[in-house]
Amino acid sequence: MTERIYSTRAYERAMNAIVVEVDRDDGRVLLDRSVFYPGGGGQPFDEGDLVIGDDRLEVVRVTQDSRGVWHWLEGALPPVGTHVNGEIDWVRRYTLMRTHTAMHALCGVVWNRFQSPVTGGNMKPGEGRLDFEIPQWDPEDREPIESELNRQLDLSRRVEVSFLDRDVADQDPSLIRTKVSLLPPSLTEVRVIDIVGLDRQADGGTHVDSTGEVGSIRIIKTESKGKGFRRIRFVLV
Numbered sequence: 001m002t003e004r005i006y007s008t009r010a011y012e013r014a015m016n017a018i019v020v021e022v023d024r025d026d027g028r029v030l031l032d033r034s035v036f037y038p039g040g041g042g043q044p045f046d047e048g049d050l051v052i053g054d055d056r057l058e059v060v061r062v063t064q065d066s067r068g069v070w071h072w073l074e075g076a077l078p079p080v081g082t083h084v085n086g087e088i089d090w091v092r093r094y095t096l097m098r099t100h101t102a103m104h105a106l107c108g109v110v111w112n113r114f115q116s117p118v119t120g121g122n123m124k125p126g127e128g129r130l131d132f133e134i135p136q137w138d139p140e141d142r143e144p145i146e147s148e149l150n151r152q153l154d155l156s157r158r159v160e161v162s163f164l165d166r167d168v169a170d171q172d173p174s175l176i177r178t179k180v181s182l183l184p185p186s187l188t189e190v191r192v193i194d195i196v197g198l199d200r201q202a203d204g205g206t207h208v209d210s211t212g213e214v215g216s217i218r219i220i221k222t223e224s225k226g227k228g229f230r231r232i233r234f235v236l237v
């Protein structure tokens, strides 16, 4: 299994690692440890390079399975046992961390106002969208949601990562903010992201340590996605 450095140390942008498995058919290598986020929960996988001596191999895709984190490479694959130095595109990743934390903060603000669950979401660096079930939506709601979200971010709330046993997590349905639980049955430990005092939910992604690092956001669009469903799009400013 790959040690998932990104899971507990989101600010690590490079690592030394060893190739433990090579998949020539798919052009990918499994490493013993990684800072590369493999994607999930709406957050895209990290981009970056594996450096071996003077060679720099571009990581074009990152995925995970039961064996660990796979790094998909262009060109020749290093053999098992090779020592590599991995570096992620930090500017892009840090922007994704700020975006992801802003999305959770928006979940908290919408929950506090409407008690509405999230039904979907996605992000790219600096831009996010979330879908909510909000039957009683009024166009007038947009401005107060934006200003409340910016007020919450400006409080520099701490963002904490913790791990709960699955059976403990299952007793707290509020952790699963999506309408349909996305946790696979095989999961024995649930990672929880807590924006202290605002939002707490099961999540695998990478986040900033404080909402103050997000800066402020602007809601650029709200759309109806069918009766009672609302899509909110925002950008970091």
Ligand SMILES: [Zn+2]
Binding pocket: 041, 100, 104, 203, 204, 205
């Ligand atoms: Zn998330």
